[in-house]
Amino acid sequence: MLDATRELPANLYRRKPAWRLLAIIGLLITLSGCSKQDDRHVIQLWHQMVVNERLFLNELVTEYEKQHPEIDVRLVFKDTEELRSSFQAAALAGVGPAIVYGPSDVLGAYHTMGIIADMTPWLDENARAKFKPGGLTYLPAKDGPQRDDSQNRDLVQVSDRFGNHLALVYNRKFVETPPQTVEELIEIGRRNTLDEDGNGRNERYGLVWNYEEPYFAVPFITGSGGWLFANEENTEPDLDTPQMVAALQLIDDLQRVHGIVPRGCDYETADSLFKSGNAAMIINGDWSWGDYLALERIDAAIAPLPIVTETGQPMGPMISPKGYSLNKNATPAQRDAAMQLITYLTSESSQRRALHSLRILPSRTALYDDPLLTQDPTLKASREQFEQGHLMPSGSEMRAVWDAMRPPYQAVLGGAISAKDAAAAMQANAEQAISLLQRDDQEIGGSWLWAALASATTLGLLFWQRRGLATLLPDMRRQPLAYLLVGPAIVLIFLTVVFPFFYNLLLSFSNMSLTHFQDWGFAGSQNYIDVLGDGQFYAVLLKTIIWTIVNVVFHVGIGILLAVALNGPIRGKAIYRVLLILPWAVPAYITALTWRSMFHLEYGAVNLLGNQLFGIPPVNWLGEATNAFIACIIANVWLGFPFMMVIALGGLQGIPQDMYEAARIDRASRWQQFRHITLPLLKPVLAPAATLGAIWTFNNLNVVWLVSNGGAPSNKTHILVSYVYKEVFNLYRYGYGAALSMIVFVILLAFCLVFLHRAKATENVYG
Incomplete structure (x- = not known):
């Protein structure tokens, strides 16, 4: 037979030179960059304002750009926690926005990290004197002698408002006059706590608020005569006091003794009950008042929190200024332009417009003569509450105190410990957390040895x-x-997988922390010693192993059971497949929050259905450690079984039917067919899927964090991944967190290798 290819042109199979394609791509890139150049000076501003505040800021910025055509202001919205973490990451890389806007509680960490600049050179003494106390936030200068005068303090924030303070919001349909004392609060609450249909469950409560978070307990602490710190510098926690014990006991009595607060009342529950008219009063912050006042079905009004009769002191919430800070990485030209913009945004005229438009408390003293502050009922109550409040500390110790207070505080509400024991535990936790936060691990020698080892x-x-x-x-x-076509994918994998992995490995041997954020160095194996020497690590590891095994067993078991059922001759097979895949198709965070609401002690669907259908008494799913852990497992099983079902169903459809026919001829039972045919032939499919499922479950932060509300109660539901998140982002222990994550990686790698080898998943099933 004649070889036809010999008759074709000899150059047909010559490959076209790749440089021609590269030249075309380069030409297209060059042409795409030939647009008109924008010579304006770009100023980025990151913020976390709500919608109406965002619109007002856009209006101010637009006017400013018209007055300064050489300036291009670019606004970027981020959630509060995302703003904090993103700004830290950007600043670590030497970039980021010129201006960052937010509350003052993160300034201590920013300042210690050295990522925000001193703004004093742009504001003279006369300009600074026009702000109310607290309107300008100072922190001790990082360099030079420390004295009390402002010349040796860094100005780290210029605020445009005061806010974030709690007050009492009441429904005038149920409460004619707001309570002046705690006794009146309890009495009004009792009158409005009603079981109208006599089914043993209250349809209306007298008082609701997010009593699970320590921030919402501060007014009770101050009203009892206490505070969180022992000195004006806000560096020494003072939590183990009789005032703290009295405050904790009062909060607990409101739900257990007086019964005017629903059990398990978190923020979402309180907000929903008040908005639906099922609560007479709510304690909430100024960020929520606008929503309540706008609802027509409730007649909401704002009032200051009452006085604690035993001490005669008002319940004073924390007051947090919000304002603008300057990125230390900004160039001198960017700093000058940014400070001009900040001066405009915080000017008297801008703040007066904000006062009338947004109904917020300004930071400039002159504006407190504005008639609106006395004429508007909401602003009048807000100002009175503001004057009774206490300025939130901006030092880095504040975050450690919140982290220390939360577990004992929730334990008191769950009835696990007494108020006195909780106060002592808070103090011990706070001292330990601050010690870890301020720990100064020095760089050690011998980095050349590790560098040589890495090179080798x-x-x-x-x-x-x-x-x-x-x-x-x-x-x-x-x-x-x-290779040119796969090149972008290789580069992307390197940037998102390979580089972060080795960078994390490098960090695990470093002293990177709050005190060494930018000047971190080699610390040897100290982080690994700390992790492996921590008894809590092994407790969390054991819980994580239990969490993974139970979830994967149920995922695979339910998945195979449903796959076998769907693979059989049943009607409506397509409909069942769609319905059963929905738990996996819906975003995990939505499902997790839905399950959290379903597990609520008094209003959750799980308890309501269990009580109505089977007479089972309500279970405190989220208030007890074991129950909360089980609730997380149930939610994760619901999320995970559809994936295994789809995998198993695909494997079943690939099994030859003649094997089952031969088994039936040999009188094999269904169980014997399943055991000797189905399972062995599914093993090559299910073993890798189960391995992936174990890895995903082991590292599943969403479900545990959202269902348990960050490890509640009392940090008893943490698995390793949530424990890492808490240690890194709450206490800024980046080197420790990197070492912990590398240990998690080694554990998962060892599990995968051993499991796949023992399961013989890569072997031919017919071999």
């Missing part, structure tokens, strides 16, 4: 893959277009 390891890997590398370059010459 890299050379060893290159030598191990020398044959593959030897064939790579010639193959790239033969197929340049193929």
Whole structure:
């Protein structure tokens, strides 16, 4: 037979030079960059304002840009926690926005990290004197002698408002006159706590608020005569006091003794009950008042919190200024332009417009003569509450105190410990947390040894893959277009997987923390010693293993059961498949929050259905550690079984039917067919899927964090991934967190290798 290819042109199979394609791509890129150049000076501003505040800020910025056509202000919205973490990451890389806007409670961490600049050179003494006390936030200068005068303090924030303070919101349909004392609060609450249909469950409560978070307990602490710190510098916690015990006991009595507050009342429950008219009063912050006042079905009004009769002191909430800070990485030109913008946004005219438009308390003293502050009922009550409040400390110790208070505080509400024991535990936790937060691990010598070890390891890997590398370059010459097309994917994988992995490995041997955020260095194996020497690590690891095993067993078991059912001759198979895949198709965070609401002690669907259908008494799913952990498992099982069902169903449809026919001829039962045919033939499919499922479950932060509300109660529901998140972002222990995450990686790698080897998942099933 004649070889037809010999008759074709000889150059038909010659490959076109790759440089031609590269030239075309380069030309297109060049042409795309030939647009008109914008010579304006760009100023980025990151903020976390709500919608109406955002619109007002856009209006101010638009006017400013008209007055200064050389300036281009770019506004970027981020949630509060996202703003904090993103700004820290950007500042660590030496970039980020010129201006960052937010509350003052993060300034201590920013300042210690050295990522915000001193704004004093742009505001003279006369300009600074026009702000109310607290309107300008100062922190001790990082360099030079420490004295009390402002010349040796860094100005780290210029605020445009005061806010975030709690007050009493009441429904005038149920409460004619707001309570003046705690006794009146309790009496009004009792009158409005009603079981109208006599089913043993209250349809209306007298008082609701998010009593699960320590921030909402501060008014009770101040009203009892206490505070969180022992000194004006806000560096020494003072939590183990009789005043703290009295405050905790009062909060607990409101739900247990007086019964005017629903059990398990978190923020969402309180907000929903008040908005639906099922609560007479709510304690909430100024960020929520606008929503309540706008609702027509309730007649809401704002009043200051009452006085604690035993002490005669008002319940004073924390007051937090919100304002603008300057990125230390900004260039001198950017700083000058940014400070001009900040001066405009915080000017008297801008704040007066904000006062009338947003109904917020200004930071400039002159504006407190505005008639609106006495004529508007909401602003009048807000100002009175503001004057009774206490300025929130902006030092880094504040975050450690919140983290220390939360577990004992929730334990009191759950009835696990007494108020006195909780106060002592808070103090001990706070001292330990501040010690870890301020821990100064010094850089040690010998980094050259580890660098040499890393280099030797890299050379060893290159030598191990020398044959593959030897064939790579010639193959790239033969197929340049193929490598050009896969090049972007390789670069993306390197940037998102390879580089972060090795960077995390490097951090795990560093002293990177709050005190060494930018000047971190080599610390040896200290972080690994700290992790492996921490008894809590092993407790959390054991809980994580239980969490993973139970979830994967149920995922695979339910998945196989449903797959076998769907693979049989049943009607409506397509409909069942769609319905059963929905738990996996819906975003996980929505499902987790839905399950959290379903597990609520008094209003959750799980308890309501269990009581009505089976007479089962309500279970405190989220208020007790074991029950909360079980609730997380149930929610995660619901999320995970559809994936295993789809995998198993695909495997079942690939099994030859003649094997089942032969088994039936041999009188094999259904169980014997399942055991000797179905399971062995599904093993190559299910083993990798179960491995992936175990990895996902082991590292599943969403469900545990959202269902348990960040490890509640009392940090008893943490698994390793949520424990890492808490240690890193609450106490800024980046090196410790990196070491912990590397240990998690080693555990999962070892599990995968052992499991796949023991399961013989890669072997031929017929072999």
